[in-house]
Amino acid sequence: xxxxxxxxxxxxxxxxxxxxxxxRKRDLDFVILDRGTVVDSLYHYPTNMTFFTTADLLEIGGVxxxxxxxxxxxxxxxxxxxxxxxxxxxxxxxxxxxEQITGRDGDFAVVSRxxxxxxxxxxxxxVILAIGYYCQPNLxxxxxEDLPKVSHYYMDSHPYFRKKxxxxxxxxxxxxxxxxxxxxxxxxxxxxxxxxMSEDVKYWVLPDINNRIKNGEITAYFRSRLIEVCLxxxxxxxxxxxxxxxxxxxxxxxxxxxxxxxxxxxxxxTGEDLIPVHNPETLESNVKGIYLAGAVxxxxxxxxxxxxxxxxxxxxxxxxxxxxxxx
Numbered sequence: 078x079x080x081x082x083x084x085x086x087x088x089x090x091x092x093x094x095x096x097x098x099x100x101r102k103r104d105l106d107f108v109i110l111d112r113g114t115v116v117d118s119l120y121h122y123p124t125n126m127t128f129f130t131t132a133d134l135l136e137i138g139g140v141x142x143x144x145x146x147x148x149x150x151x152x153x154x155x156x157x158x159x160x161x162x163x164x165x166x167x168x169x170x171x172x173x174x175x176e177q178i179t180g181r182d183g184d185f186a187v188v189s190r191x192x193x194x195x196x197x198x199x200x201x202x203x204v205i206l207a208i209g210y211y212c213q214p215n216l217x218x219x220x221x222e223d224l225p226k227v228s229h230y231y232m233d234s235h236p237y238f239r240k241k242x243x244x245x246x247x248x249x250x251x252x253x254x255x256x257x258x259x260x261x262x263x264x265x266x267x268x269x270x271x272x273x274m275s276e277d278v279k280y281w282v283l284p285d286i287n288n289r290i291k292n293g294e295i296t297a298y299f300r301s302r303l304i305e306v307c308l309x310x311x312x313x314x315x316x317x318x319x320x321x322x323x324x325x326x327x328x329x330x331x332x333x334x335x336x337x338x339x340x341x342x343x344x345x346x347t348g349e350d351l352i353p354v355h356n357p358e359t360l361e362s363n364v365k366g367i368y369l370a371g372a373v374x375x376x377x378x379x380x381x382x383x384x385x386x387x388x389x390x391x392x393x394x395x396x397x398x399x400x401x402x403x404x
Contacts, residue, residue, distance in 0.1 A: 081200040082106045085187045087175050088207035089115050091137060091158060091384045092371030096205050096391035097167045098138040103395060108199060109167060110189055112174040116158045118211035119151065123253065124233045126151040129279055134385040140164055173197070178204060178343045182366030205394060206343075206362075207370040208336060210379060215331045217245070221306030227327045234261035241323055243268060243311050245303050246330035248275045252286040254328055259295050266322060267297040268313055277380070303327070335373050343367060352376030359397040360390055368394045 086096050089111035100107040114120055128135065132142040132149045135157070142149065142157045149157070162169060172192040180186045187199040214229035216222060231254040239262050244255045247269035259265045267290070274286055289295040298315050305312040311324040337351050344364045346354040353373065354363040361368050370390035375381040 080106070081184075081202065082108060083201065084203040084205060085110065085185070085199050085201045086205045086207060087111075087187070088209060088371065088373075089113075089169050089171060090118055090207060090209055090371060091116060091135070092209075092387040092390055093205075093207035094158060094161055094167060095137040095388045096207055096370050096394065097169075098161070098165050099391040099395045101165050101167065107168065107201075109169045110173050110175055110187070110199075111169065111171050112212070114171050115162060115169060116155065117171075118209055119154050119158070121211065121230055121232065122151050123231055123257070124151065125257065126253070128154065130383070130385055135388075137161060137388045138165060178367070185366065202366070203398070204367045205370055205391075206340075206345075206367065206373055207390075208339070209372045210333045210335045210375075213334050213336050214329070215334055217303060217329060217331060219303060219305055222329070224306055224308070224327075226308075226325065227306055227329060229329045229331070231328050231330065234258050234263065237326055238262045240264070240325040242266070243303065243322065243324050243327045244330060245269070245328065246332075247271050247273075247278075247299075248330070248332070249278050249282065250332075251328075251330035252278045252282050254330055255295055256282070256286055256289065259289060265295045266324075267295055268301050268303055269297070269299055270302055272299055303329075333379065334377055335375075340373075345369075347376065350376040350378050352378070358393075360394050361397070370394060 083105040084100055084107045086093050086109045089109050093109055097109050111117060128149045132144050136142050138161055140161050144153045173189045175187060175189045177188040178185060183202050185201050185204050189197045234257045237258055241264045242258050244251050244265060244267045252274060255265050255267050290297040298313060301313055301315040303311060304314050306327055311322050313320050335351055337347050340353055345362045348354060353369055355369050371387040372382045
C-alpha cells in the first residue's frame with residue numbers, strides 16, 4: 078500500500094468497530110484488520126448464549142439494537158454488528174493476521190498476512206490495538222491436552238449427544254456448558270479446583286447448576302483437578318485420591334489471557350496481571366502513537382472490561398488526538 082493511512086485498527090470486535098466509527102465520523106483514512114471474521118469472539122460464543130446485559134448497553138455508533146426478548150442472544154449480536162458495519166461502511170480486512178508493527182509515532186508499518194498467505198504492509202500515523210484475549214486460552218499444561226477430543230471452546234451441545242463429557246472450570250462458561258450439555262443428552266462431569274461453583278456465576282444460573290449437582294444429575298468434583306487426558310478416559314486428582322473416569326470429550330473452560338507476546342513484540346510493556354502499560358486518560362501505551370482499546374486493557378482481569386464500557390474507548394482515543402492537533 079503506497080498511501081499513508083491515518084490509523085490502522087487491529088481487531089474487528091465491537092470495541093474495534095467502535096473505534097472505526099469514530100475514525101469514520103472524523104473522515105479519517107483507516108482500515109480495520111482482524112485475524113478472524115467480524116466480531117470473531119462473539120461468533121465463537123455458545124450458539125444459544127444470552128447476553129448478561131441489555132441491548133442498549135451493546136449499542137455503538139448510535140445504531141439502535143432491536144431485540145424481541147428481554148436480553149439479546151448471540152444471533153442478535155451478530156446481526157446487529159453486521160448492520161453497524163454496513164451502516165458506517167467500515168473498511169474491514171477480515172481473516173488477515175497482523176504479524177509485525179514497526180516504526181514510530183507518525184510513521185508506523187503494520188505487516189499482515191491474508192487468507193491467501195499474501196503479505197501486506199500498511200503505512201500509518203497511528204495504531205489502535207483492540208485485540209481482546211479470546212484467541213488465547215489458558216492451557217492446563219497436562220498430558221493429552223492436545224488430543225482432538227479436547228477443546229477450550231464450547232459452541233453447541235449437539236456433537237456431544239449421548240457422550241461422556243468432562244467440563245473443567247467453575248465460572249460462567251463452565252456452568253452454562255454443563256447445563257446445556259446435560260439438558261441435551263450428555264453425561265456430564267464437572268471438575269473445579271474451588272470449594273464450590275464461583276459466586277460470580279450469573280445469578281439465574283448459579284442456583285440451577287447447584288441444584289443439578291445436588292440432585293446428582295451432573296456429577297461434580299470440587300477441590301479437584303484434571304491431571305491427564307487419554308483416548309477413552311481421564312485422570313483426575315480429588316481430595317480422596319486419583320480417579321480414572323470413562324470419557325469421550327473434554328471441555329477446558331479455564332479462561333483466556335491477552336497475547337502478551339505480541340504486545341511485547343510491539344514494544345508494549347505489561348505489569349501486574351499482564352495489564353499493558355498505558356495512560357488511563359488517553360489510552361496511549363508506553364509506545365508513543367500506539368493506543369489500546371477494549372478488553373486488552375484488562376490483562377488477566379478479564380471481568381473488568383466488556384462491550385458496555387469498552388465501546389467508549391474509541392471516542393476517548395480520538396478526542397485525545399484532537400487535543401494534540403489543537404495544541
